[in-house]
Amino acid sequence: MRERGGVADKGRNVRQGYALLAPTLVVVGLTLAAPLGLLLITSLKSQSGIGFEAGWTLAQYSEVLGRGSYRILFARSVVVAALVTALTVALAYPMAYFVAFHARRKFLWLILLTIPFWTSYLLRVFAWKIILGYGGVINSGLLGLGLIAEPLGSLLYNPFAVVVTLAHAWAAFAILPIYVSLEKIDRSLLEAGSDLGDSKLRRFLRITLPLSMPGVIGAAILIFVPTTGDFVTPELVGGPAGAMIANIIETQFTQVGNWPLGAALALVSMTMVAVLAGLFVAAARAAARAVR
Amino acid sequence: MSFLSVSQVSKAFGGARVVDAVDLSVERGMFFSLLGPSGCGKSTLLRMIAGFETPDHGIITIDGVAMNGVPPNLRPTNMVFQSYAIFPHLNVFDNIAYGLRKSGLSSDELRRKVEAMLATVRLEGLGARAADQLSGGQRQRVALARALVREPKVLLLDEPLGALDKRLREAMQIELRAIQRKVGITFVLVTHDQEEALSLSDRVAVMSGGRILQVASPRELYDRPNCREVADFIGEINFFHATVKEVTESSVTVNGGLLGIVALPKTNVANGITAGDHVLLAIRPEHVGIAPQGLSGTIAAATFLGERSHFHVKIPGRTEPIAVSGQAPAGESVSLEFPPEKLIALPATG
Numbered sequence: 223m224r225e226r227g228g229v230a231d232k233g234r235n236v237r238q239g240y241a242l243l244a245p246t247l248v249v250v251g252l253t254l255a256a257p258l259g260l261l262l263i264t265s266l267k268s269q270s271g272i273g274f275e276a277g278w279t280l281a282q283y284s285e286v287l288g289r290g291s292y293r294i295l296f297a298r299s300v301v302v303a304a305l306v307t308a309l310t311v312a313l314a315y316p317m318a319y320f321v322a323f324h325a326r327r328k329f330l331w332l333i334l335l336t337i338p339f340w341t342s343y344l345l346r347v348f349a350w351k352i353i354l355g356y357g358g359v360i361n362s363g364l365l366g367l368g369l370i371a372e373p374l375g376s377l378l379y380n381p382f383a384v385v386v387t388l389a390h391a392w393a394a395f396a397i398l399p400i401y402v403s404l405e406k407i408d409r410s411l412l413e414a415g416s417d418l419g420d421s422k423l424r425r426f427l428r429i430t431l432p433l434s435m436p437g438v439i440g441a442a443i444l445i446f447v448p449t450t451g452d453f454v455t456p457e458l459v460g461g462p463a464g465a466m467i468a469n470i471i472e473t474q475f476t477q478v479g480n481w482p483l484g485a486a487l488a489l490v491s492m493t494m495v496a497v498l499a500g501l502f503v504a505a506a507r508a509a510a511r512a513v514r
Numbered sequence: 515m516s517f518l519s520v521s522q523v524s525k526a527f528g529g530a531r532v533v534d535a536v537d538l539s540v541e542r543g544m545f546f547s548l549l550g551p552s553g554c555g556k557s558t559l560l561r562m563i564a565g566f567e568t569p570d571h572g573i574i575t576i577d578g579v580a581m582n583g584v585p586p587n588l589r590p591t592n593m594v595f596q597s598y599a600i601f602p603h604l605n606v607f608d609n610i611a612y613g614l615r616k617s618g619l620s621s622d623e624l625r626r627k628v629e630a631m632l633a634t635v636r637l638e639g640l641g642a643r644a645a646d647q648l649s650g651g652q653r654q655r656v657a658l659a660r661a662l663v664r665e666p667k668v669l670l671l672d673e674p675l676g677a678l679d680k681r682l683r684e685a686m687q688i689e690l691r692a693i694q695r696k697v698g699i700t701f702v703l704v705t706h707d708q709e710e711a712l713s714l715s716d717r718v719a720v721m722s723g724g725r726i727l728q729v730a731s732p733r734e735l736y737d738r739p740n741c742r743e744v745a746d747f748i749g750e751i752n753f754f755h756a757t758v759k760e761v762t763e764s765s766v767t768v769n770g771g772l773l774g775i776v777a778l779p780k781t782n783v784a785n786g787i788t789a790g791d792h793v794l795l796a797i798r799p800e801h802v803g804i805a806p807q808g809l810s811g812t813i814a815a816a817t818f819l820g821e822r823s824h825f826h827v828k829i830p831g832r833t834e835p836i837a838v839s840g841q842a843p844a845g846e847s848v849s850l851e852f853p854p855e856k857l858i859a860l861p862a863t864g
């Protein structure tokens with residue numbers, strides 16, 4: 223009797239759960255699952271003129287995986303995204319740490335730190351173009367100081383410019399999750415660490431860092447995933463040497479007009495990002511757990 | 515000099531003196547309690563001993579070494595935090611081993627020490643348990659084990675039993691005392707629970723408003739409080755205003771109003787009281803006697819507590835009812851007597 227009541231309750235709970243999820247499921251279905259399905263279907267076709275040939279083929283995938291130039295682009299996207307992620311997190315962590323542990327007016331500091339992000343992403347990218355450009359702020363500054371005789375041409379239109387620009391563009395997305403995870407740490411845990419013999423540095427490595435790992439992982443994913451798929455920044459400040467996989471995908475859809483190839487590139491890129499992100503999360507968690 | 519000595523230590527937060535010229539001395543191996551109402555500065559004093567707060571004035575020494583300027587990680591103290599501060603990312607074993615990792619122990623030795631400590635606090639076999647899967651009592655034991663395993667010279671406990679329910683708290687009190695006897699480490703416990711302080715400690719310091727009022731054994735605190743505040747804080751007590759008439763070698767005669775002229779043994783009278791002083795006579799409820807002749811009154815409220823009852827007696831000419839504990843007589847009216855040897859005289863001021 224009881225047993226059956228329990229089962230009935232469970233059924234009701236499950237139904238309630240789905241009812242609560244329904245709006246989200248509809249949105250996700252329409253905006254995420256359906257387009258992904260279309261992308262998958264497209265990638266299994268091949269282009270003929272402005273339409274697709276009849277029948278299914280894996281030709282796009284063998285093209286994507288076989289061509290060396292694509293592999294270079296994939297590799298560059300991953301390396302640039304990894305560098306951007308590492309740089310952003312490394313710069314954001316001390317700022318978040320300062321606000322969480324030492325700032326008096328935390329809210330004010332958070333506002334100040336995020337003000338740059340109230341402007342458009344494109345404006346920020348253009349700002350970096352002006353800073354790094356041939357006649358830009360850095361070059362004219364160095365020239366004015368007499369430190370260089372000629373403007374440096376190497377600042378813009380390369381992967382370095384992409385890394386710097388994106389690291390700045392994403393800063394707020396890294397500061398906030400790290401700040402939240404640091405803020406949540408019970409201060410008496412830190413006192414306990416000192417009490418049990420740790421210096422400030424050891425205490426940071428053994429308590430603060432592992433406990434803020436969720437924030438670091440969140441920030442890293444938040445940055446790594448969109449960076450691998452970014453095509454605006456490489457387009458504007460990367461030049462040919464800074465092109466990334468998303469630039470080629472964009473070209474396939476808008477200029478070359480080979481949608482199936484574009485779709486296959488996009489799906490391979492997504493899979494790669496998902497696998498790498500998963501590996502990263504597992505590695506970061508394991509590292510945090512290894513701390514004793 | 516005593517093992518742990520606190521001399522003339524003061525601390526102010528934004529102008530308010532939270533700890534005010536405190537002197538304490540604690541002998542090695544003692545179970546010492548700091549007892550006082552909430553906000554009286556107990557935790558602040560304890561945190562200064564641990565090194566988390568810096569005294570504005572005064573010196574703290576442990577085993578002859580001055581602690582001023584020594585950071586918490588280098589002090590021979592360990593603390594059991596009120597919130598327990600169990601590391602949430604470590605299991606029970608690693609929580610307890612936390613403070614041993616740097617000490618250059620071999621992993622076998624470390625394991626042996628932690629296992630022994632797990633046994634001491636009766637958590638055998640729970641080493642692999644995650645920190646968030648512990649009950650309140652278990653968390654308390656982990657916090658205790660983690661501090662004890664470092665074999666500190668002084669163990670500091672900030673209301674360690676405050677978060678536990680009454681039954682568990684009483685069980686843990688007994689256990690805490692047994693563990694202290696076993697390890698022989700000096701314990702300094704902070705509490706606002708007078709029963710806890712009295713039942714656990716060798717000596718108790720009663721604190722109020724940042725000052726130490728009295729330091730004594732539990733028995734002495736109960737029988738011979740040195741001022742009204744201590745008398746009031748440690749259990750229930752009745753007060754009568756009185757004036758000192760005569761002081762002799764062995765006794766002090768006072769005019770106790772309703773109580774009449776009473777001669778108290780000199781030992782029941784606080785130091786420094788002279789003829790003509792205004793004093794308070796104090797007597798515990800269980801010392802008030804019920805006699806055929808005496809001060810008569812009526813029972814206002816009674817609580818039956820098994821063998822004995824607790825009742826309040828209204829007496830004509832006195833607004834405050836008198837608390838009495840004993841065998842309640844049948845009927846409403848009762849007459850009370852106040853044995854002089856049980857009365858104590860305290861200064862009326864302060």
Ligand SMILES: Nc1ncnc2c1ncn2[C@@H]1O[C@H](COP(=O)(O)OP(=O)(O)OP(=O)(O)O)[C@@H](O)[C@H]1O
Pocket residue numbers: 527528532550551552553554555556557558559706
């Ligand atoms: N860091 C601080 N800054 C400002 N005021 C403080 C600080 N720490 C404590 N106080 C104040 O000092 C007073 C004594 O605090 P303390 O924590 O020592 O009290 P306590 O006796 O331990 O009380 P409780 O029994 O409630 O824990 C309180 O009024 C408290 O508000």
Ligand SMILES: [Mg+2]
Pocket residue numbers: 556557558672
């Ligand atoms: Mg306190």
